[in-house]
Amino acid sequence: MTEDILSATGLVRRFAGVTAVDDVDLSVRTGEILGLIGPNGAGKTTLVNLVTGFDRPDTGRVFLDGHDITRLSAAQRSRRGLVRTFQGARIFGRLTVRENLVVSALPRLGSRRRAESRADELLEYGEVTALRMTPGERLSAGTQRIVGLLRAVAAQPSALLIDEPAAGLNEVESDQLSRLLSAISENMEIGMMIIEHDMKVIMSLCHRVQVLNHGRTIAVGSPDEIRRDPAVLTAYLGSSSGNAHA
Amino acid sequence: MQYLIDVLSQGSLYALCALGIALTFGVMRLINFAHGEFMMVGGYVLVVAGDIPVWAALLSSVIIVGFLAVATERIAFRPVRNADPETMLVTSFAVSFLLQSLAVLLFGSLGRSVRVFPPSITGVMHIGGLNIRWLDIITVAVTVTLLVSLMAFMKTRHGVELRAAAENFTVARLLGVKANQVIGTAFAISGVFAAATSIVLAAQRGLVEPTFGTTTMLFAFIAVIVGGMGSLPGAVLGAYALGLISVTSQALLPLGLRQFRDAFIFLVVVLILLLRPEGILRGHAARVRI
Amino acid sequence: MTAVIKRARPSVAADPAHWSTVPALALLLTLVCGVVTLALPQYAAVTVLALVGVVFVVGMQSFAGNSGIFSFGHVAFMAIGAYTTAITTIPEATKKILFPGMPEIALPAPLALVAGGLLAALVAALVGIPLMRLNGLAASLGTFALLNIVYNLANNLDAITGGSTGVSSVAQGLSLTHALAWSAVALLIVWTYQQSGHGLALRAAREDDVAAQSLGVAIARERHISFVVSAFVCGLSGGMYAQASGSFSPSSFFLVATFGFVTMLVVGGRLSLTGAVLGVLSITLLREGLKVVEQATQYTGAVEIGMSAAMLLTLLLRPLGLMGTAELVFARRGESR
C-alpha cells in the first residue's frame, strides 16, 4: 500500500436514499495514470469529489502518501499535493493566464517570486507563453482546458485528478491535450487519475482502468483487459439501451 | 399567547414584503431596494385616494404599484439584467433614491395621515383574555390569501415558467421560456405584493411618509436571505422567524438591555446564518454544482 | 498628460500589476484637490471630505473588490475609527464637561488615526472569524448585521459615545495636505495588499471559489486577511472624518453613508482601485455641480433627479462601473501595448 501515492478504501456516499458511491476502493501509484470510466450516473464525479474533499463520504477513508486525509478540507488536501481539475475548466476569468498559474503555485511555494518563475516555466512548457497576460475569460475552450491543466500542475501535485479533460474538444485540441497529459506523467513525479468518456483518450493514455457502474467498481485492469471484460460490455450496452428506451 | 398573536401579525407583514422581494430575486438575482419605495407609492395612493370607497382605493393602489413595478423593470432593470448583482443592487438604490426624492417634492417630508379601513374594523376584540386587533386578523388573512393565490398561480403555465426561471434561468431560456415575459410577470406580482404590504402597513401605521417602506423592506430583505435565497417558502419562513426573534427579544430582554434590542436581533440573525449558511430552506440560487 | 489608462484586455498585453498606479492616483488627487482648493476656497471643506471618502471607498474596495463579497458593514469600521480618534484627542477639560464617561486616554492626532485603524482592524479580526466563513449574500447580510449592531451600540452606550447626539469638539483641522498624505498611505496599503499573494489568491476565489479551493486557497482565511486590512483603512478614514468635521453622531455612520459609499464604488468600478477613487470624485463633483445648478435655477429636486439619472445611465452603459478592471498608470505612448 505504501507505494500508492493516492488510495481510498470502502468509500460510500448516499444522496436521499440513492447510493451514488457504494464501497469503492481505488489506488494510484506515482508515475501511473489510472482511468476511471463508467456510464452516465455511475458515480464518477461523486467519487472524485469524495477523494478531493469537495464532498464527504458517509463511510470509508482516503489516503495521500500513506496519510489519512479523510477529514481534511479540499484546500488542505490540495496543499498536501492532491489537486484536481474540473469538467468546465473553471479558469479565473478576470485574472490573466499567468496569474491563474501563480495563484496555484503560491500555497506550496510561499514566495510570490518563486511562484511567478514556476508559472513562467509552465507557460513555456505548455507553449502558451504568448497568452500570459490574457484574461482567462478571453481564451477558447480548448486553451482554457490546457491552462486549467497547467494551473493544476503549477500546484506541484503528487496526485492529480483530471475530470473529463477532452469533453467538448475537437480532435486536434483533444490530441494536443493528450500529448500534454502524457508528457506531464512522464516528466513529473506524479500519480494521475483521469475520468473520461472518450475511449480513445483513455485507452491510449492509461496504464490501468477502473470501471464504475451504479456506484460500484465492476472491473479493474489494463486497458486491454477492460476492453474484453464482459461485465463492462454489459454495463455499457445495458445502460445505453436503457437510455435509448428512456 | 398574546405574544404569539404579535409574532403572527408581525411575521405576516414581513412575509408579504419578503415574497415580493424573493420573487424578483429568484428570477434575476436582483436585490430590489426599491421595493420599499414601491410600498411607499402604494401608501401615497391611499393618501391621495382619500374618501373614495375602500375597495376602489385598494384596487387603485394595487394597479398603480403593479404598473410602477413593471415600468421600473422596463426602464431601469432590463438594461442591466445581465450585469453583476452589485450593479443591479446599485441600480435599485438609484430608483429608490429617485422615488423618495419625488415623494418629498410632491408630498413634503412630514408625512400624511391615512385611514385605510373604517373605524369599525380598527378596534380590538377580546377573546378569552386575549386582545386581538382586527388589523392582525386582516394582516394574516391578506398574507394567507395572497400566498394561496401565489401557490395556485405557480401551478399555471406562467407559474411553471416562473419557477423554472427561478430554478435555472439559462436552462429555462433554452427551453423556450421568454425572459422578458417571465421577468415582467415576476415584477407585476412583486408589485401586487408591495401594494398589499403597503395597505396593511398603512392601516397599521396610519401615516405615510417618504421613508414609509424602508424599515419593513430591510427586515424583509433579511428574511429572504435568512429563509433561503430565491426560495419562496423560505422567504415566508424567514419572515415568521424574524417576527418571532424581534417580538421575543422585545418581550424577554430586561429593561436595562432593551435599548440594545436591535443588536440582539442581528446577533441572532448572524447565529442562524452560521448554523445554516444557505438559509433555513436552501434556495436554488444558493446551490453550487461542481 | 502622461497618465494613460491601461486595460486588462488581450490586445493590451501589459502587466496589470504596474508599479505606477499609486503614484498616478496620488498625483491625480493632488492635482484635482489642489486646483479646486486654490481656485475655489469655499470648496475646501468639500474637498477634504471627498478625500476622506476616497480613503474609505479605497478601503472598502480592497475587501469588496478582491473578495467579490458586497459589504454593507464597512461604515461600522469608519465609526470605530471616528470614535477612537475622538476619544483619544478630545482635551481632558472638554471631556469632563461633555463626556464624563469617556476613558481618559490622550494621543497626538496622527497616532489617534492609526489607533482608530488598529481598533477597527481588531474588531474585524474578531468578527471576521465567524463572518468570513459565510459566502456571498449571507456574508453581505453578516456585514449588514455588524453595521446595525455597531450603530445600536453607538446610539445607546451614551457614556462612552455620547449617544445619538454624538461627539463634538474633536480638535478640528485635517488640512488638505494631511488628507492627501493619508489618501496616499491608504492607496499604498491597499495596492500592496492587492498585489500580494493574498490579494491574488482572494481574487482567484472571487472568480471561482471551487477552483480556488482545489488549488489550496484557504478562502475563509484570505477573506479574513482582506477584511482586516480593509477595516484598518476604513478605520483610518473614520478618524480622518472625525478630524475633518469636528463632530459626528451614530447616524453619520449608518444607512445613508453606506448606500452613498456603495454607490460611489460601483459607479467608479468596484474591481479597480482607480475606480474607487474616480467613483468618489465623480459623484462628489456631480453632486456639487448639480447643487450649483439647483441654486441658480431654484429648481428643487435637480440634485436628486440628476444624481439618480446619472447613476442609472453610468451603470447602463458601463455595468462594471467607469473603470471596469482598468487602472490608471503612467505609461509612455506605446508602452502600454
Add this chain to the structure above:
Amino acid sequence: MSLRTRRSALTVSATTALLLLAACGSPGAGGASPSGATAFVIGYAGGLSGMLEGFEKPALEAAKMAVEDINRDGGLNGKRVELITQDTKSDIDQGGPAGQALLAKGAGALLVTADYNFGGGAARAAQAAGVVAVSVGAGSPKFGVQGIGPLAFTMGTSGAGDGALTAEWAYEKRAARSAYVLLDDTTDYNKDQCRGFQTRWRELGGVLAGQDTFKNGDASISPQITRMKSLPKTPDVIAFCSYAPGGAVALGQLRSAGIDSLILTNSGMDGTYWFEKSMPELSGVALPVSASVWGDDPAEEVRRFVERYKEKTGSQPQNMYPVLAYAAVQAIVQAAKESGSTKGADMAEAMNKFTDKQLLIPVSFTKDTHIDVRRPARMLVLDQGKWKTDGLRSLKKAPPLFAE
C-alpha cells in the same frame, strides 16, 4: 489597440477637465454676493429639501418675514438686512460646507437647522469664523458653549426641561398619580425628556407603574402594548418620549389597542398632519411648546404672527418652528443693535444678557447656558382632534440639564 488606449486617455483627460471646469464654473466668486458695506447678511443653512424640508421650509418663510419686518422698521443701524440660503439637503455632512459657503458670501450671522447634529456643522463653521450661529430649535443643551462654542445659541428648549414640565403639569393640574414611561431611544432628546420626567415625577411623589422602550422605525409596538396591558391598572399618564413619524405610529397603536391614558409628549408630536385622517377624533395628548400655532396662544403677538404667516404662505404652520425662526432673526438683529457691533463676540456678549427678551416669545440666555431654561411653556392639549392651549406654565424646579 492604440485607439482603445487613446480613447481611455481621453476619458481621463475629459473627466479631469470636467472636474476643473465644473469647479471653476460654480458661483461663489461669481455669485452676486450682497455687499457687506450696505447690508447685514444673515445666512440660513438648512435642510430646504430632503427629510427635514417639512420643518425647515416653513422656518425659512418665517425668517423672511422677520427680515421684511426689520427692514420696514429701518433695518439694522441704517443697514438693510438680507437673507441668503444654502440647502444642506438634510445631509449632516453638508452642514459644514453649507455654513462655509454662506460665510464666504459675507454672512454676518447664521441661522441653522433645528437639530444638534444637522445644525452643528454650520454652527461650527460660524464659530471658527467668529460669527454668531443661532439654531432654529435644537433641543440639546450641548448646542452652545459646551458642544460648539461661545458663539452658538439655540432657540429650542431642552428635553429634560420639557419632560419635567409635563410631570409637574400632569401631577398638579390633572391630578395624575401613576405614570408609565415609554421611551423611543432613538434620540438623546427623547432620553432627556423621559429622564427629566422621571426625576420630577419621583420628586413629586408620583408612582412609576412601569417603563419600556421602542424605536422610531418600528412598524408595530405590539409587544410593548401587550406588556403595558398586563399591568393590573391602566396608568393615569404615559410619558411618551418620541417624535413623528415613529411616534405617531406608536401613539396610534396605543389608542387603537384601547389604552386611553393621557399621553405626555413633546413638540416633535406637534401638528395635525399625523392624525387628522387616521384618528380625527384623537384626544388626551399633551405637550409643551414655546408657542402655539393653533390660534389660541396666550400672547397676542404670536396669534397675530400666525395669522400673518397663514396669509403670506397660504398654509397653516404645523409646529412652532416658524415662530422660533422669526424670533431667532430678531435675536440676531437685537444683539447687533444692543452691542452696536456686528462682530460675533460682541453680539454673543449681548445675547448672553438676554433675560426674558420679548422677541415674539421671551428669550433668555446666560454666559454658560445658550438654551432657554426659563421660557414659560404653553401646554398644548389635544381634544377631539383640535390642539388647545392650557395656559402658560413655568418649571418650578429644573432637573439637571445634562445626564449625570
